[in-house]
Amino acid sequence: MAALVSAQVLALAQADFSGIAARFASVGFSVRQPARGILQIGASQRAAPMQLLLSVGVHGDETGPIEMLAHLLDELAAAPQRLALDLMVVVGNLDAIAQGRRFIDADMNRMFRAERGDLATAGEATRADQIMQATEEFFAGAPAEKWHLDLHTAIRPSRYPTFAIVPDLIADAGKQALFRWMAQAGIGAIVLNPTSAGTYSSWTATRFGTVGSTVELGRIGTLGQNDMALFAAPKAALQALLYRDAASVAAAPAVSTPQVFRVAQEIIKQSDTFSMSFDRDTQNFTTLPRGAVIATDGATVYKVEHAEEAVIFPNPNVRIGQRAGLMVVRQE
Ligand SMILES: [Zn+2]
Known part of the structure; x- marks a missing residue:
């Protein structure tokens, strides 16, 4: 793996912030690393109008955002x-990232x-605690x-x-x-x-009132x-947030008009008899018509209640x- 991966991507995947931290510290930012894979950079000399938390790798096999963020931080650290x-x-689930797995x-x-x-009692609970503690400290400060x-x-x-x-x-x-940022x-x-x-x-939205x-x-x-070309728009949109200057905002025009959906039903697996009309190969946003059976679970039958509902994250193996799974309806 290592031979194919650039140095900055490998460093981020391995929670090594040493190069980045030094750059920010050298120009007067306060830099903290409260736990492995967690970096906090404070605009120490100025009033910070905004606090931004960027997280990647909460699922260890979701590597595209890790790569994108590594490039983003590399460019940011240069200026x-x-x-x-x-x-x-x-950088969330470090052990899972190291093994290329969703979770351990x-x-x-x-x-x-x-x-x-x-x-x-799951192994990941300790890591989630570390992340929650550091997040508390980060958002506890200025309003x-x-x-x-x-x-x-x-x-x-x-x-x-x-x-x-x-x-x-x-x-x-x-x-x-x-x-607007999503667009x-x-x-x-x-x-x-x-x-x-x-x-x-x-959790951050509930606990700290974050927009997120x-x-x-x-x-x-x-x-x-x-393929980093697929990440060009989100990267530009993140740069507009991080830099908040005219040039980077101009470089991130709206490139989509997101369709808004609302959750209609949450499908919770209650027993071993659970079976679902979808499996892990079903495309996200696949639709079913009113009355169609979504899942059965013992005596419980989940059916489509709206004219049409679309499924996201179907996974009967949880x-x-x-x-x-979540059933969603299109909002006009
Ligand atoms: Zn994920």
Whole structure:
């Protein structure tokens, strides 16, 4: 693997921030590394109008965003004084990244909550605790505008290759700013979700009032082999956030008009008898008509209740008690 992967990508995947940290420290930023794979850069001498948390690798096999962020940080570190906000970077499930796996023991993106049920003893729980603690410290400070973009890639093909899950509780002004950013990033669909499944971005929205989202940027790939051309729009949109200057904003025009969806039903696996009309090969946003059976679980039958519903994240193989899929409806 190493021979194919550039030095800066490998460094980020291995949680090595040494080069980047030194660059920012040398021009007067406060730099902290509260735990492995977590970097906090404070615009120490100026009033920070905004705090931005960027997280990648919460699922270890979702390598495209790790590559994109490595290039982004590399360019930023070459002109560190351009950073115009407080930045926190989290490289999530380091052990899983090292092994090229989604997770080692259990899905970490179900653990960002106080009550973890049977996930409390999973190997990833300790890492989730570290990340939550560092996030608390980061957002505890000044009353700045707070953003969190948790960058993923989807397991399966999708009718919308890029899409975002947005906590519905975010205030309207924040949502509008976020939707403008999504259009710059070329996001095809936005799903407003009123419930939390223990994801990192829903936890920060609930706990700190962050404007944020889980952002799905295309497909799973091997570290060092992702097509960075597919990440050009999200990268430019992130640079516009980080630099907040006219040139970088102009370089990130709106390139999509995201279709907005709303969650209609959450399909929770309750027993071993659970079976689903979809499997892991089903494309995200595949639709079913009213009355169609989505899943059965003992005596419970999940059916489509609207004229049409589309599925995202279908996965009948999750643990009992976990979400096996979301049904969404198009918002006019
Ligand atoms: Zn993911």
